[in-house]
Amino acid sequence: MTDAGPLSADEATFIAAARSGDAARFALVTERYRRELQVHCYRMLANYEDAQDMTQETFLRAWNKRESFKGHAALRTWLYRIATNVCLDFLEKRTPVPSGLADAGSEVLYLQPYPDRMLPEDPQESVVARETIELAFIVAVQRLPPRQRAVFILRDVLGWPASKAADALELTVASVTSALQRARGTVRAQLPDRRLDWRSPATHELTDDERGVVKSYMDAHERNDLDALTSLLRDDLRFAMLPEMGTTVMTAEDAVDSWVSGGLFQRGHDDWRGIATTVNxxxxAALYLRTPDDPRYRLxxxxALHIVDGKIAELTGFDAGGKPWLGLPPTL
Structure with missing residues (x-):
């Protein structure tokens, strides 16, 4: 696998570090790639904690294979190749989904939100394009078989040419081209109303409309105002509360009724506070609950909300307890 052009300062420094056998020096050179590699692993695995682990495994494998790096490929390319194959190895061993689950798909059991504070800082990087980190995109990609998933991410998200992706995955260019065509068809079917040109300029900032809906959503919780909450939801709401259930399409009234019947907004589950945040x-909205026997609001x-024309079209809820990596205060 080759990238055209002479060695950059990064590659030269990396080769020197590899030859020195100095692990600390090696880590210093490779650390700058951690966040983007972690996003790459997250797209492959849909799970933040697994992505953290596989990124660390990528660096360990890179250290063990450091003598194989000759500078024929860019250092970033070499590390992405290792990370992709680390994820593929992990997916081969991941516990299969039990049969009989509603059409949740494997992604529902493992899906976790990605904290925005851990994204790469460069807003121009394709790895942080909003359209390629949103939950709907992550879920759609999980519908692909692992190797097809890798092809799609390398080709259509990272923009690698077919020959480079083929080298990374030890496939032929024809196999990569065929896998990409199949992957695109699956992703289009999963995201019929979304923009599918992943490499064109993408938005990163929330709109005023989105911020307003989040505030109204939290206010409705704090007031236990079920009518206001219902009015925020589209009547074809796609809802999931993970990992307990798969995605369900329901009316706004049915959604709120199901939450009430599950115990929310009833005594002991009716004292809320919220913090506006972003994930993916x-x-x-980070929701905090205070129970009668506890003086503090606990996370x-x-x-996570997908908002269309001032209404919540998709709501994906996650248990936020025991996840310090979300960067949220545990109590208020």
């Missing part, structure tokens, strides 16, 4: 470059759940 999506607007989100309960995080709701």
């Amino acid at each position: 470059r999506m607007p989100a 309960f759940a995080i709701a």
Whole structure:
């Protein structure tokens, strides 16, 4: 696998570090790639904690294979190749989904939100394009078989040419081209109303409309105003509360009724506070609950919202307890 052009300062420094056998020096050179590699692993795995682990495994494997880097490929390319194959190895061993689950798909059992504070800082990087980190995109990609998933991410998200992707995955160019065509068809079917040109300029900032809906969503919780909450939801709401259930399409009234029947907004689950945040470059509300026997509000759940024309079209809820990597205060 080759990238045209002479060695850059990064590659030269990396080769020197590899030859020195100095692990600390090696880590210093490779650390700058951690965040983007972690996003890459997250797209492959849909799970933040697994992505963290596989990124660390990538660096360990890179250290063990350091003598194989000759500078024929860019250092970033070499590391992405290792990370991709680390994820493929992990997916081969991941516990399969039990049969009989509603059409949740494997991604529902493993899906976790990605904290925006851990995204790469460069807003121009394709790895942080909002359209390629939103939950709907991550879920759609999980519908692909692992190797097809890798092809799609390398080719259509990172923009690698077919020959480079083929080298990374030890496939023929024809196999990569065929896999990409199949992957594109699956992703289009999963995201019929979304923009599919992943490499064109993408938005990163929330709109005023999105911020307003998040505030109204939190206010409705704090007031236990079920009518206001219902009015914020589209009547074809796509809802998931993970990992307990798969995605369900329901009316706004049915959604709120199901939450009430599950115990929310009833005594002991009716004293809420909220913090506006973002995950996966999506607007989100961190919800805190205070129970009668506890003087403090404790982090309960995080709701990631996809907002269309001032209404919540998709709501994905996650249990937020025990996840310090979300960067949210545990109590208020």
